[in-house]
Amino acid sequence: MKQSNNLLAGSTTLLVLSLLAPGDKYGYEMIAALEEKSDHTFTLKEGTLYPILHSLEKEGAVSAYEKEAPSGRKRKYYAITPRGRRLLEEKRSEWQSFSKLVNAIVAEGEGLLSPV
Numbered sequence: 405m406k407q408s409n410n411l412l413a414g415s416t417t418l419l420v421l422s423l424l425a426p427g428d429k430y431g432y433e434m435i436a437a438l439e440e441k442s443d444h445t446f447t448l449k450e451g452t453l454y455p456i457l458h459s460l461e462k463e464g465a466v467s468a469y470e471k472e473a474p475s476g477r478k479r480k481y482y483a484i485t486p487r488g489r490r491l492l493e494e495k496r497s498e499w500q501s502f503s504k505l506v507n508a509i510v511a512e513g514e515g516l517l518s519p520v
Contacts, residue, residue, distance in 0.1 A: 415499065416448070416452065416456050417456060417460070417491075417495055418492070418495040418496065418498075418499055419438060419446070419448075420434065420453070420456050420457065420460065421460070421465065421466075421484060421488055421491060421492040421495065422492065422496075423437055423438060424466060424482060424483065424484040424488070425484055425489070425492060428481045428482060428483040429481065429482060430479040430480060430481050430482070431450065431453055431454060431457070431480070431482075432450075434448070434453060434482075435447070435448050435449075435450070435453060457482055460488065460491075461482075463487070463491075464485060464487045464488075465484070465485060465487050465488035465491045466482045466483060466484055466485060466488050467482070467483050467485055468480055468481065468482050468483075469481055469483070
């Protein structure tokens with residue numbers, strides 16, 4: 405089922421911080437991990453991801469550093485900071501509350517829909 409980009413847009417900070425929680429990643433690695441973990445349902449373009457990362461870096465939620473890849477090319481890696489972990493917990497709690505309320509409302513309408 406195709407997901408609305410509007411649903412993804414409000415969750416990008418939560419998703420990016422969640423991807424960084426287990427360990428440092430570079431941009432393309434985050435894009436690929438999100439696609440894989442979401443069974444190719446969620447896709448972040450570079451033009452969406454990097455402004456989020458730069459904003460999180462400005463807030464002190466992530467830090468960035470360069471590291472040479474096996475190919476010899478330098479890559480910019482991002483790491484979640486202690487401040488970022490606190491923000492992740494806040495965003496996770498917000499998401500859980502939001503999704504609980506949405507699910508409660510949606511459940512009220514279940515069974516009331518006529519078969520198509």
